[in-house]
Each structure stands twice: as C-alpha cells, then as structure tokens.
Amino acid sequence: MVSVAIIGASGMIGRTLAQTLIARGRLDELFLSDIRSSDIGGDGVHWVTGDAADPETIGLLVGFEPDVIFHVAATAMGQADSDFAIGYHINFDTVRTTVEAIRIAGNNYCPRLVHASSIGVYGAPFPALIDEAARPRPDSSYGTQKLMSEAIIADYARMGFLDGICLRLPTIAVRPGQATHGNSGFFSNIIREPLEGRRALLPASDDVRHWLASPETAVAQLIHAANIDGRIAPEARALVMPGISLTVEVLLSALAERGGEDLLSLIDRSQPPIYGPQDFPACFSAKTARKMGFPLLEEKAVDFIDGFLRHRFKA
C-alpha cells in the first residue's frame, strides 16, 4: 500500500505531478489538496479542498498518513513581492502548517516530505558559478519565504518528526498559461507567446544568463526525491537541482530554429531592458543532486521549445 499527498495540487507543478503519478499507476491512494479541486480524479484519488495554511484542512489530509507528502503550493516571485502578506501566507504559512500537522499527528508517523524550494534563496551579487559552499542570502520576499521553509523543515526533520527534503528548483520554462510579468517570467514568455502567435515583451538584455529546467524536469526531480531510499542525510535536506544555464540569445536562436526566423519579430524590444546579467544567477554546480541521480530532461535550448510544443499539442 503506497499513498501520496500533494499540497498545491491545482498549481502548475502540482497538476503535472498528479497526472504523472496517476499515469505511472503505482499508487493505491492519491490525496490532492488545494483551494479548488481540478478535473483530476479517478480510482483512489481523493480531494481535500481548503487553505493549506489552515490546520484543519491540512490536519484532515495528514490524518490519512500518506507515505509521501509533496508540498508544491506556492505563489510566484512576482506576486510574493507585490502582494506581501499573501506571499508569506502561501509560501511560508502553508509549510509551517504542514510540518506542524505532521508533528502533532504523532503515532510514529514520519512521512517523506518533498518541498518545492527554489534557487530564489540565492540573492545578488551572484558569482559566475554558485557552488554548494555559497551562502543563500535572498534578495526577495519569495526567496526569504523559501529559505524560512527550508529551515523549519530541516529542524522538524532533525527532531525526527518527518523526513524532509527541499529541492531548490531552477526557474521553470516554459510555464504554461498566461504571460506573467516581473522577474523571471519572461524566460517563458519569449518562447510561449511567439509560438502562440502573440507578442512577448523582453525586459532583459540578450546576454542575461539563467538556470532553467522544464516543468517535466521539475516533476521528475520531485518524484526522484520521493523515491530516495532510507532517510535523507542532513546535508542533503536542501539541494540545488540540476538545470541548464542558458542566455536569452541562445533561447531566441532555438526559437528561430524550431519556429522560423519570423517569430523573432514578435519579441518586443521597444522598452529599454530593465534586467542585466547581474540580476540573475547564471549557473549552479548542483553537485550533490547530480551525484544523487536527480534527473534533467533537457540537454540544450531547443529542448525547451520542443517540450512546449509537445505539451501544447497533447493538451
């Protein structure tokens, strides 16, 4: 009997994660939780809807004692910084409520908790290569909330209440759905929008380099974390995930290669770039995660374009 819970199951990552787990078909029970349920369902799939910062909602979910709990509820960096209180509520309070619900469940219940953290825990100034000795110093509320979540999960793990692991996910591209503004959303916009025939604002210079992975890679990494044998080692409780270091220029070349040069005319450069190379972390060593076998499904820039097209035509 294997049971899994996903907190944030209606979000971008949570939805793909749920679909992937159902498609694999190795689960007896899948508990999905979010403010609103989605169309995902089937045998052994149960929804617990409500605010994940509410102890009653999460207490109910944790009461089923799933073997693995994925916490992928989050609001993106843009909203966390503009909608200050909501950012703390979604990105931190839901984590704290989850770990506390697990603790008070008692009964020797000690699930694997897999948390979607972010490379956003690192702040400027960024060295060219960020290795594992680097000290996370967030320069955003989003990154702060993720760092606080990592800290409280590590403490609850040290106390033996849960077996936690936090994946510092790369920036996800191509995010499905609408274009998002602010921060790293443009890495998705400049691929998705032209491929859909729409214009995309490019607020960065072409030499901006960043650490990217697809939604499918993020989901594969989360599932890998759930399947690690034995207890997570203390030094592996927060890990930068493998990604690819790509410039805007290389991404746009890949877009032209797959979609034709014409698509580049949909890139809107009418406003002077507000982001330069110093504004994003360019590259991470991700040494421990590689050693632990965390997957990365992309090898080069065109894979991001192909991945988006594959899912667009599937959807």
Added chain:
Amino acid sequence: MVSVAIIGASGMIGRTLAQTLIARGRLDELFLSDIRSSDIGGDGVHWVTGDAADPETIGLLVGFEPDVIFHVAATAMGQADSDFAIGYHINFDTVRTTVEAIRIAGNNYCPRLVHASSIGVYGAPFPALIDEAARPRPDSSYGTQKLMSEAIIADYARMGFLDGICLRLPTIAVRPGQATHGNSGFFSNIIREPLEGRRALLPASDDVRHWLASPETAVAQLIHAANIDGRIAPEARALVMPGISLTVEVLLSALAERGGEDLLSLIDRSQPPIYGPQDFPACFSAKTARKMGFPLLEEKAVDFIDGFLRHRFKA
C-alpha cells in the same frame, strides 16, 4: 524626543538593558513589554504587558511609534529544544508579530529594530575559526528560530518597513539566577555556583572552548546597534558579535585565582562528560562587528568572575 521599546523587558537581557537605559537618562519615553511587568519603573517608563506573539499587545506597543525597538524576548536553547512548540512561539512568533505590527503601522513609520540573535545559528561541524563566509546551518530548534527571525527581519528591512539589525550574541556568562541544565548553561554554572557556595555539575571536558561575553557586554552591544548612524547596510543586518574564546580549563583557573583553589572542589566531575570540543563553536572572526565598533567589556577569563562578583554585591 527619543523613545525606545523593549520587547522581553523582564528577561535576563531585557531587564539589564532597561536599567542601563534608565541610568543613562537620555530617553524621553521607555516602553517595556513582557508577559509580566517587573519592578522597573519611573518617569516616562510605561509597561505594556501581554504575549509578544499577540498582535494586539504588540500593536499597542508599536502604536507609540518608538524610534528604537529592542526585541530581546527569547527562551534559551535548552527549553526551545525540549519544549518544542513554546520555542517557536517565543523565539519566532514574537519576532514575526513585531515586524508585522511595524509594517501595518504604515504612516512612514520605520524604526530601528535591534534583535538579539545568537551564535546558535551556526551548527556542528564547527571549523576552528568561524569567519563571515561561513554558512549558518543550525543544529538546534533554537538556532533555527533565530535564523528564521533574521531572515524575516532582513526581508522587512529590504522592503523598507523597518531598519533591522540582528546581533548574533555570544553565549552569555555569567547568567544570573538559577543553574540551568542542557547546552551551554554550564559555562555560567561553574562560575556562579561555586562562588555562591554550591556544587556545579561540569558536563564537558576541560578542553571545551567556546565564545563568551558577559550580560553587560551583550547590553552594550545592543545599545551600540541602536545608535548606529544612518540605515544599516544590507550585509550588516546579521552580525556575529565580539566575544572571548575561552576553555573550561581557563575559566576554572580564573575561578580559583579569584575565589581560591577550594572552590574547585565544588565542581562536580562525577559523571563522564557529555560534551567535547566538537560540540561548541570555539572562535569567531566577528570582523564586521569589530570594524563597526561593537564593544566587548571583557579582556580575559577573570573579568567574567569579577563581573559576576561586582553585580552580586550590587544586587
């Protein structure tokens, strides 16, 4: 008109801080807050009693818009780790309630917030010298709570809601009052108890080396932080404070030097030591804090004995 608030004013540090500020006589208003008021009072001294994690209590305090708020409410490492929920409540929730009360006060109110953090944010394994590039990785709930508090204060400061600074205070010796058990309490016990004619359990080997400062030094450092001109630089928002690196052996020699060799017979070595040198951080560079002029009132081990005796006879 200068006004100051102390959250945790009935605690070990808060009490001495309040007395010191009153004795200096440069304040117009002093707002003291704790669960229970103490005998400290006088012209311009106001008590706001209540739980510092309660938004109403702290909202009332912050409503007076003090220029400086000292947050020195804490429970020691021993209790934070044994009384799990209380540790988070006192060491983290009170900080979050404070920063949030300041934020929602709005009105361009942006006080200097001086928070008593701790070298407990660093966890084992400890290098011989901990410099400022070292990454804090707590190995206690207490240290986790302090690190989370530092993170949220830095974020609220970055957003311009407050001007925060967190002092990673050395272990305080000699703590007044009763002997405390667990963790670093013995550094105080082995001085205080023999000087009071009582036996003191020594749970550590003689070669254990640790980073110490007196309560008077901690208070002087907090006051120094309140008086720094201009806004605190982002890289100075969490600073290890100057202290002295001393071994148990050297402390006991100093005790014998001041109180006589006989006192050493009150050191109880009947149980095998549970702490060795690897269990405590031995020495910090504290470079930035030294450069910024943070004071240290002790020069050698006997100063800790003399400081205790001076205050015992004063009290």
